[in-house]
Amino acid sequence: MKEQITQQSIQLFEEKGFSQTSIQDIVDALHVTKGTFYYYFSSKEQLLMDIHLQYIDHLLMRQQQILDNESLSHREKVTEIILMLIKDIKDKGSSGRVFFREIRHLNNKNIDKIKKKRNQFRLNIEDVVRSGMVAGEFKEDLRPDMVAFGILGVTNYSYNWYKPDGEVTPDELATIFSNLVLTGISVD
Template structure:
């Protein structure tokens, strides 16, 4: 008989397998054309195993989003424990935000391409979970402007949405095997952002 932690490990492995299979199939065939049965077959699971972890295909897509948005929101929690000036806070959160693509590019790509099929109940939760990260960046910008570190010529919301848009859309062009490494991209994006934010006072 399995010990309790061994049972949990088996369940986590099955959940991970189901998500990985869904990522592959959603990328290849799209959310709409991928059935629960095809995910089950691809993952070597069973329908009972699928419905033990997810009540529907919609919930599975929501959990794909949850995996990477929880990761970036943990960055916010970590940052709140650090006593850093605004520029260092922005450097920290930008670097780690960009490096989300190191582990979650498939999750981000699938979600952005297929989220139009999500039920409204999940869309509401997604907006709420993304608001935390947006607010954290905007707060850093406001702090930097108050300290005359960042320009006051641009509204903090415009700066925040520009940063989010720039990084979020990386999924359309970033390739892990491309000419630029993620390290290179992070450094060049930060140069771009900090040059734009430089205070002229």
């Protein structure tokens, strides 16, 4: 039931926004009572924090697996991280959109906690870029911090427009974006 409440809430938060969704809306949609909600969550804010934590912890864990895979070059690590984020839009698109949009409804302590994890995800990309420069795979005059923001821009913005069931598959889009980031659009 906890998972059902979470999934239903993600859907409602995405459609109506966090502020506009009441606990009553959530329990009505599931045909349960408020008592059921409060058995699992102390408040709507705690539920939102749960959604944020689940989302970012899962991403960090999978990113770490990519980083730890010593058989991958730096280019491949960048490609795999992009692929992971684009593929996620199908299953976790709603969570992602709630994650990006509703963070300001957490209390300050929780915002700090989430931002720290979010920054970690970005700093890990920055590290891959930096190591790739040292390894001679990437250009030596890059700013790894800004490049990491650029890569996250390409992937995160996709949560706003990309339809995974459309003409371009997640694998295709990830390839297009990896090529964009790795080699650009200009003819040499």
